[in-house]
Amino acid sequence: MSSSRGTSRGGIAGQKLRAKIVLIGDGGVGKTALRRAYLGEGFKTEYLMTIGADFASKDVTVYYPETKETYDLKLQIWDLAGQPRFKAVRDLYYRGAIGALCFFDITNQESYMNLVEWIQSFWNLNGHGKQSLIIVGAKCDLRDNPAFPAQVSAHYGKEYAAELTKMLKHKYGFTVHYLETSAKDDINVEEAFKLLALEIISSYYFQEKKRNDRKTSQKKMITDQIRSK
Numbered sequence: 001m002s003s004s005r006g007t008s009r010g011g012i013a014g015q016k017l018r019a020k021i022v023l024i025g026d027g028g029v030g031k032t033a034l035r036r037a038y039l040g041e042g043f044k045t046e047y048l049m050t051i052g053a054d055f056a057s058k059d060v061t062v063y064y065p066e067t068k069e070t071y072d073l074k075l076q077i078w079d080l081a082g083q084p085r086f087k088a089v090r091d092l093y094y095r096g097a098i099g100a101l102c103f104f105d106i107t108n109q110e111s112y113m114n115l116v117e118w119i120q121s122f123w124n125l126n127g128h129g130k131q132s133l134i135i136v137g138a139k140c141d142l143r144d145n146p147a148f149p150a151q152v153s154a155h156y157g158k159e160y161a162a163e164l165t166k167m168l169k170h171k172y173g174f175t176v177h178y179l180e181t182s183a184k185d186d187i188n189v190e191e192a193f194k195l196l197a198l199e200i201i202s203s204y205y206f207q208e209k210k211r212n213d214r215k216t217s218q219k220k221m222i223t224d225q226i227r228s229k
């Protein structure tokens, strides 16, 4: 996360923060539809695959209960092409991202199975797990629709998010949430982006505290050494 100089308030509250995030997941799972819905651009029924990547930016304000402060973030949203042919170009966009919305389509089991690979490539190119993640089960307006019988139940989404949280929270200080969204019916659209922003803030403070604890213990070590001479 980068910031311009802010006010005299503590931490990063009151500063203008920029956060690069990426939207990842198989082609056709609904990344662009969610991004468009978030920006108030409406819903399109036809599928127009993203070529390479699309960019959008939106300001978001989140309240972080731990510090009892609100934070203004400019989300720099990179909506990446999911089709395999774009792999080489897509990889270039991961760098510098501090969060990801990781999509699968609840009516497409393969897209759920492929999530592991998506997250793995993101980690390989960018920070090995330091970045906040949200698991997004997209197209939830189609839940229990008999025309789409091969559905991924919410249980699997929650379970995967819980597993990732267990692995990452103690190291990097964020929770991986599972959210079901619909760009078509405007369900959890705003929430998905806000929750990611909140976990980015949470992770920032966790890492800041770790840095401070390290400094304090180094200072103590030096003081102890001087005293014992």
Ligand SMILES: Nc1nc2c(ncn2[C@@H]2O[C@H](COP(=O)(O)OP(=O)(O)OP(=O)(O)O)[C@@H](O)[C@H]2O)c(=O)[nH]1
Binding pocket: 025, 026, 027, 028, 029, 030, 031, 032, 033, 034, 044, 045, 046, 047, 048, 049, 050, 051, 080, 081, 082, 083, 138, 139, 140, 141, 142, 181, 182, 183, 184, 185
């Ligand atoms: N019913 C329903 N259909 C959706 C929803 N979101 C997306 N779709 C449809 O799914 C198709 C693919 O959506 P996109 O958002 O373009 O998928 P994408 O993940 O951006 O695909 P790539 O750009 O190829 O990676 C389109 O036909 C959309 O209309 C949703 O919430 N509900």
Ligand SMILES: [Mg+2]
Binding pocket: 031, 032, 033, 048, 049, 050, 079, 080, 081, 082
């Ligand atoms: Mg797209």
